[in-house]
Amino acid sequence: MSSIIAELGEKGTKAVLALTRAETERLVKERGAGTALEFPGTNYSLPLIKALLNEEVRTLGDCGLIITEAEKLAAGNPAGNGLFLSAAGGLLNKGLAVLLCEELLASFRYLEGGHPQPETAGFLSDNLLRSLGIQLVDGRISGIAVIAGPAKDADSAVRLIRDLQSKSIVSLLAGSAGGASMLKQLADSGIAVGLDNYIVPLGADYLSVIYAVDWAVRAPLTYGGHKCGQWKEILSYTKEKVPAFVILLSHVDEIITATGLGALAMGFPIITDLDIPEVPKLETTLYEALVRQSDYSAIASACIQTRGIKVKVSEVPVPVPYAAAFEGERVRRDQLHAEFGGKSSLAFEYLHSSPLREVEDGKVEILGPDIDALPKGGRSLPLALIVEVAGRRMQKDFEPILERQIHRFVNYAMGIMHVGQRDMNWIRVSKDAFSKGFRLKHLGVILHAMLHQEYQAIVDKVQVKIYTEKSEVEKLLPTAVGSFAERDERLGGMTDESVDTFYSCLLCQSFAPNHVCIVTPERLGLCGAYSWLDAKASYEITPTGPNQPVLKGRILDERAGQWGNINEFVYLKSNKTVDKVSMYSLLDAPQTSCGCFECIVAVLPEANGVMVVHRDHIGMTPCGMTFTTLAGSVGGGVQTPGFLGVGKLYIASRKFISAEGGLKRVVWMPRELKEMLAERLRRRCEELGDPGLFDKIADEDAAVKIEELLEFLAKAGHPALEMPPLF
Ligand code: SF4
Numbered sequence: 027m028s029s030i031i032a033e034l035g036e037k038g039t040k041a042v043l044a045l046t047r048a049e050t051e052r053l054v055k056e057r058g059a060g061t062a063l064e065f066p067g068t069n070y071s072l073p074l075i076k077a078l079l080n081e082e083v084r085t086l087g088d089c090g091l092i093i094t095e096a097e098k099l100a101a102g103n104p105a106g107n108g109l110f111l112s113a114a115g116g117l118l119n120k121g122l123a124v125l126l127c128e129e130l131l132a133s134f135r136y137l138e139g140g141h142p143q144p145e146t147a148g149f150l151s152d153n154l155l156r157s158l159g160i161q162l163v164d165g166r167i168s169g170i171a172v173i174a175g176p177a178k179d180a181d182s183a184v185r186l187i188r189d190l191q192s193k194s195i196v197s198l199l200a201g202s203a204g205g206a207s208m209l210k211q212l213a214d215s216g217i218a219v220g221l222d223n224y225i226v227p228l229g230a231d232y233l234s235v236i237y238a239v240d241w242a243v244r245a246p247l248t249y250g251g252h253k254c255g256q257w258k259e260i261l262s263y264t265k266e267k268v269p270a271f272v273i274l275l276s277h278v279d280e281i282i283t284a285t286g287l288g289a290l291a292m293g294f295p296i297i298t299d300l301d302i303p304e305v306p307k308l309e310t311t312l313y314e315a316l317v318r319q320s321d322y323s324a325i326a327s328a329c330i331q332t333r334g335i336k337v338k339v340s341e342v343p344v345p346v347p348y349a350a351a352f353e354g355e356r357v358r359r360d361q362l363h364a365e366f367g368g369k370s371s372l373a374f375e376y377l378h379s380s381p382l383r384e385v386e387d388g389k390v391e392i393l394g395p396d397i398d399a400l401p402k403g404g405r406s407l408p409l410a411l412i413v414e415v416a417g418r419r420m421q422k423d424f425e426p427i428l429e430r431q432i433h434r435f436v437n438y439a440m441g442i443m444h445v446g447q448r449d450m451n452w453i454r455v456s457k458d459a460f461s462k463g464f465r466l467k468h469l470g471v472i473l474h475a476m477l478h479q480e481y482q483a484i485v486d487k488v489q490v491k492i493y494t495e496k497s498e499v500e501k502l503l504p505t506a507v508g509s510f511a512e513r514d515e516r517l518g519g520m521t522d523e524s525v526d527t528f529y530s531c532l533l534c535q536s537f538a539p540n541h542v543c544i545v546t547p548e549r550l551g552l553c554g555a556y557s558w559l560d561a562k563a564s565y566e567i568t569p570t571g572p573n574q575p576v577l578k579g580r581i582l583d584e585r586a587g588q589w590g591n592i593n594e595f596v597y598l599k600s601n602k603t604v605d606k607v608s609m610y611s612l613l614d615a616p617q618t619s620c621g622c623f624e625c626i627v628a629v630l631p632e633a634n635g636v637m638v639v640h641r642d643h644i645g646m647t648p649c650g651m652t653f654t655t656l657a658g659s660v661g662g663g664v665q666t667p668g669f670l671g672v673g674k675l676y677i678a679s680r681k682f683i684s685a686e687g688g689l690k691r692v693v694w695m696p697r698e699l700k701e702m703l704a705e706r707l708r709r710r711c712e713e714l715g716d717p718g719l720f721d722k723i724a725d726e727d728a729a730v731k732i733e734e735l736l737e738f739l740a741k742a743g744h745p746a747l748e749m750p751p752l753f
């Protein structure tokens with residue numbers, strides 16, 4: 027252990043331990059041991075401490091115990107619950123001790139009533155973690171880079187970030203040195219930051235790296251079904267399943283070294299542009315996980331290689347960078363070159379299938395003026411974007427699925443913004459994209475390339491026609507609108523009874539190994555992203571993929587929605603942890619949740635009904651828990667009768683907890699969710715023969731406390747009060 031890393035690490039560990047003790051003592055003296063400590067938006071207290079030690083830090087007075095545990099680790103002894111790593115000669119334990127202390131130090135900042143650094147994210151909430159989860163499993167995010175320190179200059183910063191973005195890697199930024207920070211380097215170069223752009227500044231100093239650790243350590247708890255204190259499983263999960271790594275740039279000192287050891291203990295390799303000394307061969311774990319790369323254009327590739335990340339690359343011949351990382355980027359008015367639709371003009375997009383012989387693959391026709399021939403002084407043109415696809419295995423039912431991808435595919439182009447769909451679309455092209463040579467034909471080029479790339483199993487040929495003359499657009503619109511209505515009707519009429527096959531989705535098993543979604547025509551996946559048709563199409567595309575057809579088989583329980591084959595399939599695919607599952611019940615063997623549910627349904631025994639809350643609702647709910655707290659008890663691929671993670675649209679389905687009486691059981695929903703689903707819910711209320719039901723469902727304005735709610739329900743005459751008892 028004679029290496030310089032061990033020496034620096036040792037010194038750094040001592041310094042952090044001493045600092046944490048001193049800070050704790052000072053704060054206890056100033057504010058009292060009873061002062062509450064917490065991070066915002068989490069159900070996991072101080073997540074790292076909770077996960078590894080199974081200790082809950084609620085007040086300043088609780089910190090002493092944690093520091094003592096950290097001291098044990100740093101001295102080479104196991105913590106109270108056995109936490110101890112023997113790899114790398116025990117050096118990694120010092121790293122863990124440092125992270126535990128740094129988490130305390132970071133939580134102290136929130137004592138002043140908030141994260142004190144402007145324009146940075148600070149602690150990342152449970153909700154953010156959940157919304158990122160689905161993007162990680164479907165490959166839109168391929169990895170997480172924790173970038174500590176500034177790049178050697180602004181140009182290198184931009185090059186590195188663009189490289190990471192084009193590989194769909196999210197960058198979390200922390201730390202500054204010599205007055206420079208990555209955030210400032212990017213801002214000075216006009217690079218937009220924010221989660222939408224795959225760049226999240228955590229904080230200005232190196233301590234903010236702990237927020238990335240706090241994010242990672244919650245994945246095994248929310249998705250993996252691991253319990254707090256199972257440190258072996260948790261550390262192996264972060265190592266095996268969380269595709270994170272550290273890029274350490276420009277500057278290092280003893281504390282950064284000690285923190286780095288912590289990252290290695292979590293299983294995150296470090297890639298650095300610094301001169302690192304040879305690591306003694308003995309410490310093989312360190313050796314493999316510490317990589318030097320001073321050539322900035324090779325850093326991203328080095329990360330991918332070291333971490334073993336799979337990147338979905340899209341080769342699309344357009345004159346602007348093209349990757350999922352650019353999907354969320356906006357084109358503001360002052361950057362606008364041309365736009366279509368929105369409030370600016372009549373526009374629509376429409377994809378349909380045609381016979382093979384009628385489609386010429388790769389043909390893109392522009393019928394009308396292009397964006398280099400805009401009307402004088404104008405920036406807007408009408409648009410009909412018509413995509414024709416043909417394929418031997420193409421089905422009419424796949425048309426809306428492919429059409430929906432136009433949004434994503436167009437948005438991936440840097441400097442192009444796409445909002446909405448069908449005849450409510452809105453496309454903007456930035457000045458920058460235009461000056462790089464982007465023209466209308468490139469929309470066609472993108473759609474042709476991407477439809478081939480992602481749907482090659484069902485799409486053999488793609489041709490695109492783009493009309494920009496108002497009279498033409500007006501002429502073509504009615505056919506498209508007619509077809510949209512026809513599709514809605516066909517989909518709306520599809521019932522669970524009308525098919526003999528449901529589909530599985532196992533996509534989330536990469537995070538929640540025992541979780542199985544069964545998707546039916548009337549019940550979409552709980553993430554809201556997979557309908558029965560989506561799953562069916564995905565099976566056609568990848569027959570060995572996560573979406574498998576499951577023949578329903580013998581009906582076992584009609585009311586709850588249980589079938590023999592479905593139970594068997596779920597038993598097998600849940601690694602024999604779930605032996606029966608109901609499609610339509612909340613209380614009797616409900617479906618499991620992975621963690622990326624859009625909404626949670628929870629029983630309210632006092633009201634003889636249920637409440638539904640969606641992810642974006644931050645306020646309290648009548649069950650006495652916020653979404654975040656509720657979410658903590660649903661997930662990890664286990665069944666929790668009385669609680670259910672669901673996709674939004676399922677609430678308006680005829681099969682929504684039909685075993686318990688369906689929509690008539692719903693007594694409370696946040697106003698935002700109610701409004702989002704208003705049209706569908708009202709229709710459903712009418713179907714139920716109770717058109718007034720919609721207004722009998724309380725929202726947060728009507729009631730938040732259970733007593734207020736009961737009063738409201740009684741006054742409104744809510745049917746739940748008269749229904750058979752839930753239990
Ligand atoms: S349908 Fe279920 S398993 Fe599939 S991505 Fe959505 S939540 Fe995950």
Ligand SMILES: [Zn+2]
Pocket residue numbers: 160534553620621622623
């Ligand atoms: Zn999921």
